[in-house]
Amino acid sequence: MQVTPLNDQQLITNYLSGDERAFEELLSRHKQRIYTSIYLFVKDQSLAEDIFQEVFIKIIDTLRKGKYNHEGKFLQWALRISYNMCVDYFRRNKRRPKVSPTETFDIFDVLQSSERNAEQGIIRSQTHDKVRALVDMLPPEQREVVILRHYADMSFKEIAKLTRVSINTALGRMRYALINIRKLVEEREIVLQ
Known part of the structure; x- marks a missing residue:
């Protein structure tokens, strides 16, 4: 007999009925993607952890007040909240995220991989590092679209x-991001495998 896991909406309903474990399941199901999206914007591990906690406090608050109405779209709703909190942080502090090579968190550490051997793993890791550095060189609007999309x-x-822009603007920013990445690859003679 197989047990079908509850979907997000069922977990929310159970949580609102007093089942704290339902929220724990919801959190563990989505925490990595939400944290990762925050980290990619702020580029600071402790700041990302702080914003992540604020996001889940806001989520709990909204759920308890009965204001959640994005049935079946919990992750997108939570990502929107996290994005807005990142934007609010940068507006308050009037600065853009900076790359810090000393950070211990690495997005590619959380991605599942079916590497066959260590050499392939090393090559993939080096490629990811190069791509991440290229994305960090993009103008903020282009970097934002790449992070949100990929x-x-x-x-x-x-x-x-x-991001409160038209779909065409979002598509255009992605197009220019890809063009800029290609130019950077050619100019710096970067080999991506």
Whole structure:
């Protein structure tokens, strides 16, 4: 007999009925993607952890007040909250995220991989490092779209709504991001495998 895991909406309903474990399940199901999306914006592990905690406090608050109405779209809703909190942080502090090579968190450490051998793993890790450095060189609007699309797995429609631009603008930013990455690869003669 197989047990079918509860979907996000069922977990939310159970949580609102007093089942704290339901929220723990919801948190463990989505925490890595939400934390990763925050970290990619702020580039600071302790700041990302602080914002992550604020995001889940806001989520709990909204759920308890009965204001959650994004049935079946919990992850996108949570990512939107995390994005807005990152934007609010940068508006308050009037600065953009900076790359810090001393950070211990690495997005590619959390991605599952089916590497066959150590050499392939090393090559993949080096390629990811190069791509991450290229993304960090992009203008902020282009970097934002790349992160939301490829790391937060959002659609262009969701990105447009979240960043308050048209879908065409979001698509254009992605197009220019890819063009800029290609130029950087050619100019610096970077080999991506």
